[in-house]
Amino acid sequence: MQLLLVEDDQPLASGLQKALRSQGFTINHVSTGAAALHVIATQTPDMVILDLGLPDMDGLAVLKKLRKQHAQLPVLLLTARDSVQDKVQGLNDGADDYLAKPFDVNELLARLRVIERRLSSTKSSQLTLGKLVLDTLEQSVWLDGAKVEISRREYMLLKTLLENAGRVLTRATLEARLYSWGEEVASNAIEVHIHHLRKKFGNELVKTIRGVGYQLVVPPRGAQIP
Numbered sequence: 001m002q003l004l005l006v007e008d009d010q011p012l013a014s015g016l017q018k019a020l021r022s023q024g025f026t027i028n029h030v031s032t033g034a035a036a037l038h039v040i041a042t043q044t045p046d047m048v049i050l051d052l053g054l055p056d057m058d059g060l061a062v063l064k065k066l067r068k069q070h071a072q073l074p075v076l077l078l079t080a081r082d083s084v085q086d087k088v089q090g091l092n093d094g095a096d097d098y099l100a101k102p103f104d105v106n107e108l109l110a111r112l113r114v115i116e117r118r119l120s121s122t123k124s125s126q127l128t129l130g131k132l133v134l135d136t137l138e139q140s141v142w143l144d145g146a147k148v149e150i151s152r153r154e155y156m157l158l159k160t161l162l163e164n165a166g167r168v169l170t171r172a173t174l175e176a177r178l179y180s181w182g183e184e185v186a187s188n189a190i191e192v193h194i195h196h197l198r199k200k201f202g203n204e205l206v207k208t209i210r211g212v213g214y215q216l217v218v219p220p221r222g223a224q225i226p
């Protein structure tokens with residue numbers, strides 16, 4: 001789950017990033033509405049946490065603009081303006097939830113999990129390829145009916161590959177899904193995760209496209225896989 005945090009209060013933003021990363025979220029941060037709209041257009045996150053009081057534009061204006069592009073992108077509003085009016089307005093404009101500052105980070109986590117669950121249940125909760133099943137609700141992976149131990153990054157990598165089965169994904173695309181901006185990424189990080197996935201699910205699962213990236217192999221109908 002990749003989040004975009006739009007918040008101009010730097011100490012709050014740093015604290016939230018730290019807390020959410022420790023809970024397994026990939027989280028990127030911008031401080032202005034304009035930067036948020038740019039990121040949403042170019043590197044769409046799975047969910048947006050949007051402060052209403054931004055320096056360059058009103059958070060509700062950001063929400064309206066992003067809704068025109070992404071009707072389904074979940075948005076959780078944050079605001080210091082603890083008025084019923086803002087809340088009603090925000091929800092009318094298509095926010096999924098709302099949190100008034102100051103709030104407890106555990107409360108935010110609980111709300112995010114509710115949105116995450118809703119997301120998983122509106123899509124399909126299972127991605128399958130042959131005997132491989134990835135359950136987005138439980139965040140678990142099964143091979144031939146047996147649960148496979150998998151790290152958070154391996155899970156996210158496998159999920160991204162399954163969602164884009166048959167498509168070639170560049171290393172840069174995969175890194176952007178797995179890591180937050182500014183996070184230290186070893187140059188061979190993706191390679192290492194792919195290596196682990198192959199060990200767990202078979203060498204044939206992922207094809208290396210030399211100099212480009214990786215592709216999850218969709219076997220021909222009727223073939224035995226993995």
Ligand code: CA
Pocket residue numbers: 007008009051052053054
């Ligand atoms: Ca603010």
